[in-house]
Amino acid sequence: MRSRYTAFVLRDEKHILASWHPKSRPKNLNFDDFPVTWLGLAIHRVEQGGPGDVLGTVEFTSTYVENGVLCALREVSSFVREDGLWFYLRGDCQVDRRKVERNAHCPCGSGKKFKRCCLLTTRPG
Ligand SMILES: [Zn+2]
Numbered sequence: 001m002r003s004r005y006t007a008f009v010l011r012d013e014k015h016i017l018a019s020w021h022p023k024s025r026p027k028n029l030n031f032d033d034f035p036v037t038w039l040g041l042a043i044h045r046v047e048q049g050g051p052g053d054v055l056g057t058v059e060f061t062s063t064y065v066e067n068g069v070l071c072a073l074r075e076v077s078s079f080v081r082e083d084g085l086w087f088y089l090r091g092d093c094q095v096d097r098r099k100v101e102r103n104a105h106c107p108c109g110s111g112k113k114f115k116r117c118c119l120l121t122t123r124p125g
Contacts, residue, residue, distance in 0.1 A: 002041070008038065008062075021087035021088060024089055037122050038063075038064045040063045044060060054082075056078070056081070058079065061074045066122055070107050071097050072096040073094075074096070076092050077090070
């Protein structure tokens with residue numbers, strides 16, 4: 001789960017797709033369409049997912065800036081274990097979007113103004 005988050009941050013498409021269950025796996029991920037700056041991951045709840053389980057559930061919130069908007073994605077992800085490996089099956093998510101003032105401190109914690117930091121790097125074109 002955490003390794004998937006890291007893979008998203010690093011845009012490691014190979015790892016993300018490899019850990020996706022074949023039943024629900026997309027053909028590819030269009031990272032270039034989504035200029036995103038990841039800010040953090042908070043795990044709220046883990047159910048099952050232990051050595052003796054075949055199913056696991058993780059509820060988490062990941063925060064990021066996309067296209068100049070601060071987003072908090074809350075998701076309940078389902079994982080299934082096959083041949084000793086965990087695969088991401090599906091997720092139910094909702095995204096909270098909040099506009100950040102151009103002159104406010106950037107939510108990434110850089111100490112810079114938003115317009116000089118993640119607003120610049122997450123604007124397409
Ligand atoms: Zn920033």
